[in-house]
Amino acid sequence: MEQEMAQGKLSVIATPIGNLGxxxxxxxxxxxxxNVIYAEDTRVISKLLTHYGLRKSVFRLDAATETKKAxxxxxxxxxxxxxxxxxxxxxxxISDPGARLVAAVREALPEAKIEAIxxxxxxxxxxxxxxxxxxxxxxxxxxxxxxxxxxxxxxxAGAEYPVVLYESPHRILKLLKELNAVAPxxxxxxxxxxxxxxxxxxxxxxxxxxxxxEKKKAVRGEFVVIIEAKN
Numbered sequence: 481m482e483q484e485m486a487q488g489k490l491s492v493i494a495t496p497i498g499n500l501g502x503x504x505x506x507x508x509x510x511x512x513x514x515n516v517i518y519a520e521d522t523r524v525i526s527k528l529l530t531h532y533g534l535r536k537s538v539f540r541l542d543a544a545t546e547t548k549k550a551x552x553x554x555x556x557x558x559x560x561x562x563x564x565x566x567x568x569x570x571x572x573x574i575s576d577p578g579a580r581l582v583a584a585v586r587e588a589l590p591e592a593k594i595e596a597i598x599x600x601x602x603x604x605x606x607x608x609x610x611x612x613x614x615x616x617x618x619x620x621x622x623x624x625x626x627x628x629x630x631x632x633x634x635x636x637a638g639a640e641y642p643v644v645l646y647e648s649p650h651r652i653l654k655l656l657k658e659l660n661a662v663a664p665x666x667x668x669x670x671x672x673x674x675x676x677x678x679x680x681x682x683x684x685x686x687x688x689x690x691x692x693x694e695k696k697k698a699v700r701g702e703f704v705v706i707i708e709a710k711n
């Protein structure tokens with residue numbers, strides 16, 4: 481009687497949010513040892529792999545394809561393969577694809593090994609240098625663009641604990657002006673270009689920060705926004 485093939489392993493790997501030197505030794509080792517890598521954007525992970533001299537098979541798994549690719553990955557795990565999952569930057573599943581895949585694997589293969597390879601995260605990086613009291617906080621990721629946005633902003637204005645958001649460079653000024661309308665005296669911390677040459681942290685009232693950014697005329701980089709409402 482042939483021995484049943486052992487199920488494979490899914491490694492959820494955090495990758496640099498900017499500085500390529502921030503990948504951990506364990507993260508690199510798992511990228512090297514994996515049979516295949518699934519990435520939010522194959523071009524982004526390819527730059528990291530090339531930097532460290534690694535050549536691997538890479539397939540796309542973004543928010544639009546995550547559910548569809550789950551069956552394919554489950555089949556690989558059933559065949560005993562080691563599958564690595566990465567997002568564009570930071571930790572998969574934190575406002576990035578990953579959570580639905582992990583849930584699908586857990587349901588289909590309860591005994592499969594799913595391991596976290598921790599490392600960079602824009603969320604924790606920003607909190608660590610904010611100076612805000614983060615013993616308790618609420619993380620909302622990206623706010624909805626339209627429906628539910630005003631309701632969310634009002635809840636932020638009345639929040640007992642700091643609220644943390646992600647925002648794009650195209651909407652950061654809009655967000656700050658919306659915050660000024662509902663919580664003009666809030667203490668806001670924004671962190672952008674974390675771990676990169678032009679890393680910047682600004683602290684102040686919403687309107688103050690908006691004016692500072694407007695003077696720069698070019699707002700670049702993804703933003704982590706920490707809001708401490710002054711109730």
